[in-house]
Amino acid sequence: MTKGADRMKIGHIRITDFKGVRKFQMTPAKVNILVGANGTGKSSVLQAIRYGITGNAPSEPIAGGCDKGVVELQFPDIGTLTRTVSSGRNEVRLNGKVTTQKSISELLEKRTGTSSTTAELMTSAEALSNLSSGELSAYLMENNLLAVKVKWEMLLSFCNMTSAGEALLKKLLPGAEINLGDIDQIWNQSKRQRRILKQEIQETSMRMGTKTIPIEESAEQVEDSMKQLLEEQGELQAGVKSYEAAKRERERVQREIREKEAKLGDDLEKPDENMIRQAENEIRRLDQEIINLQGVVTTIKTNGNNMYKILNGLSSDTCPISPKLKCSTDKTSIKAELQTEIDNLMREYTKQKERVTELDRQKNEWYQTKNRLESQMRNYQVRKSLEEQIAYLREHMPEERKMPSAERIKEIAIQIEEMNKKRAAIIQNMTVEEHKLIVEEKKNQLNAYEELVRELDPRKGIRQKILERSLKPLEDYFNLSVRKILPKYKVRLDCSDGFRIELLDGDKVYDASKSASSGERARIWFVLMDLINALSSYRILVFDNTDGMDADALISFLDMLSSPDLQQRYDHIFVSVINYKEVIEYLTQKKEFSVIQIASDQLKEAAAA
Numbered sequence: 001m002t003k004g005a006d007r008m009k010i011g012h013i014r015i016t017d018f019k020g021v022r023k024f025q026m027t028p029a030k031v032n033i034l035v036g037a038n039g040t041g042k043s044s045v046l047q048a049i050r051y052g053i054t055g056n057a058p059s060e061p062i063a064g065g066c067d068k069g070v071v072e073l074q075f076p077d078i079g080t081l082t083r084t085v086s087s088g089r090n091e092v093r094l095n096g097k098v099t100t101q102k103s104i105s106e107l108l109e110k111r112t113g114t115s116s117t118t119a120e121l122m123t124s125a126e127a128l129s130n131l132s133s134g135e136l137s138a139y140l141m142e143n144n145l146l147a148v149k150v151k152w153e154m155l156l157s158f159c160n161m162t163s164a165g166e167a168l169l170k171k172l173l174p175g176a177e178i179n180l181g182d183i184d185q186i187w188n189q190s191k192r193q194r195r196i197l198k199q200e201i202q203e204t205s206m207r208m209g210t211k212t213i214p215i216e217e218s219a220e221q222v223e224d225s226m227k228q229l230l231e232e233q234g235e236l237q238a239g240v241k242s243y244e245a246a247k248r249e250r251e252r253v254q255r256e257i258r259e260k261e262a263k264l265g266d267d268l269e270k271p272d273e274n275m276i277r278q279a280e281n282e283i284r285r286l287d288q289e290i291i292n293l294q295g296v297v298t299t300i301k302t303n304g305n306n307m308y309k310i311l312n313g314l315s316s317d318t319c320p321i322s323p324k325l326k327c328s329t330d331k332t333s334i335k336a337e338l339q340t341e342i343d344n345l346m347r348e349y350t351k352q353k354e355r356v357t358e359l360d361r362q363k364n365e366w367y368q369t370k371n372r373l374e375s376q377m378r379n380y381q382v383r384k385s386l387e388e389q390i391a392y393l394r395e396h397m398p399e400e401r402k403m404p405s406a407e408r409i410k411e412i413a414i415q416i417e418e419m420n421k422k423r424a425a426i427i428q429n430m431t432v433e434e435h436k437l438i439v440e441e442k443k444n445q446l447n448a449y450e451e452l453v454r455e456l457d458p459r460k461g462i463r464q465k466i467l468e469r470s471l472k473p474l475e476d477y478f479n480l481s482v483r484k485i486l487p488k489y490k491v492r493l494d495c496s497d498g499f500r501i502e503l504l505d506g507d508k509v510y511d512a513s514k515s516a517s518s519g520e521r522a523r524i525w526f527v528l529m530d531l532i533n534a535l536s537s538y539r540i541l542v543f544d545n546t547d548g549m550d551a552d553a554l555i556s557f558l559d560m561l562s563s564p565d566l567q568q569r570y571d572h573i574f575v576s577v578i579n580y581k582e583v584i585e586y587l588t589q590k591k592e593f594s595v596i597q598i599a600s601d602q603l604k605e606a607a608a609a
């Protein structure tokens with residue numbers, strides 16, 4: 001429990017005009033006992049020392065009639081610390097140089113590991129006595145004097161948790177060792193989380209809605225049925241479409257057939273093509289014959305004309321061979337012959353002319369026949385073509401489709417609608433289920449947090465159990481000291497409400513702060529101060545509260561101060577005692593104590609001198 005030795009060794013103390021002291025100086029030993037009657041100035045000296053160490057002045061610190069009080073502490077390895085208090089001002093110097101209270105506190109803290117508030121407590125039993133039980137344990141923990149740690153397994157043994165609670169706690173407190181601060185933090189965190197989870201559960205439950213219709217089929221089954229129905233519906237719709245398309249197409253083809261039939265005309269035999277060829281040949285032949293005959297006619301006509309000219313010549317008296325010659329020959333017979341010849345020619349001409357007319361007539365007849373046959377042929381071919389087209393159309397008429405059952409179509413639509421409803425219901429039910437799962441999960445979490453809130457509640461024993469575990473060694477140490485100066489009592493450090501000191505007198509339990517006598521209380525304070533000093537390694541103990549003790553109690557108390565443990569742990573112990581006769585006698589034998597006899601006159605006279 002000790003840190004380095006002599007860390008707070010004070011070489012010399014000089015006090016000037018402080019409280020009831022005008023001038024005082026001492027070179028402190030390990031144990032310093034200030035002995036004097038009431039009002040001699042023992043407390044004044046101790047208050048001055050405390051002021052010197054902590055910088056906390058008591059009320060009305062300056063000696064009456066003076067304008068400042070000065071306390072000087074000389075530390076061998078730091079130097080001289082001078083504190084001066086003057087009307088409301090505090091000044092601190094180190095080796096004559098003004099410095100700050102803060103830096104001095106830090107310096108002392110660095111050397112001693114103890115803050116000035118801790119020092120205040122450890123030099124003032126009053127400060128200790130003013131702390132409530134809860135404040136005391138808080139103080140111990142805040143100042144790290146009580147390292148309250150517990151092993152994970154031990155913590156579990158203190159709680160009554162389900163595996164879920166345990167798992168959560170392990171997650172929140174992953175270390176093997178847990179301190180009380182962590183537990184408090186987790187407790188508060190759990191309360192916060194509990195509130196959040198409750199709200200989330202409420203919100204999720206509100207969003208969750210209710211199941212619509214209960215569906216026995218699974219989502220997959222419904223999807224399957226839906227798929228089948230949609231397929232069938234698709235087929236039916238395609239059926240309706242192709243039925244309608246086929247119907248339209250049939251109607252169109254039928255219409256076309258009707259139109260073609262209307263154009264068909266009478267049924268015709270196919271004309272004899274040979275007849276047409278023959279007609280064509282006849283026409284060609286007759287044409288040739290007519291051309292030939294016209295040549296003949298022209299020749300006859302030319303011959304006739306020539307003969308007629310000759311005949312005319314024969315009728316004149318000129319020579320028919322040379323019209324310049326007069327001829328008186330009778331030409332009658334020639335004339336007659338010629339006339340006959342002309343007549344013959346005329347007849348021939350007429351005959352041939354008639355023949356041409358006849359041939360023309362024949363040719364015309366053949367033309368007519370040809371035209372008639374050709375027209376017949378054309379009509380015949382048109383009809384044939386139409387007949388073929390009609391036959392083709394008939395042959396390729398789209399088949400009559402079966403109209404899908406209207407009833408089935410309706411039925412399918414209804415079934416699909418039902419499936420849609422089912423599907424919607426399943427989705428809705430699924431979200432309800434999902435939310436249910438979320439709510440369940442959150443409820444499980446909540447339960448685990450509830451458990452932590454319940455089990456880690458510092459008022460419900462866990463804190464006490466942990467504290468008790470940590471305090472047990474302290475309690476033992478405390479009792480060891482107390483036994484020496486309070487043999488009748490056993491002290492129990494009770495942590496049910498913070499930190500309570502109880503006196504166990506047989507079966508009776510007293511709250512020490514309320515029931516102990518002032519003498520007993522003084523001894524308890526001392527042991528408590530010593531305990532805190534031991535925990536914090538603070539090496540100066542200033543104890544000014546022995547007033548309530550009688551001579552016997554004082555002697556057993558002083559006797560305890562020479563225990564090797566205290567001797568080792570402290571650099572200085574300052575104690576004030578009343579100058580009882582028995583005490584003086586006892587002290588004269590106690591060579592290891594430095595006894596400072598104080599008389600009020602002495603302190604005041606020293607000043608006057």
Ligand SMILES: Nc1ncnc2c1ncn2[C@@H]1O[C@H](COP(=O)(O)OP(=O)(O)OP(=O)(O)O)[C@@H](O)[C@H]1O
Pocket residue numbers: 018019020021036037038039040041042043044045060061062063064547578
């Ligand atoms: N600021 C002050 N100026 C002058 N005198 C003071 C001042 N403060 C205290 N005194 C007086 O100094 C004297 C010493 O007081 P102190 O409390 O130090 O005595 P004590 O030895 O501790 O007495 P007791 O045994 O009763 O505790 C007292 O008479 C007290 O009234």
Ligand SMILES: [Mg+2]
Pocket residue numbers: 042043044544576
């Ligand atoms: Mg006093």
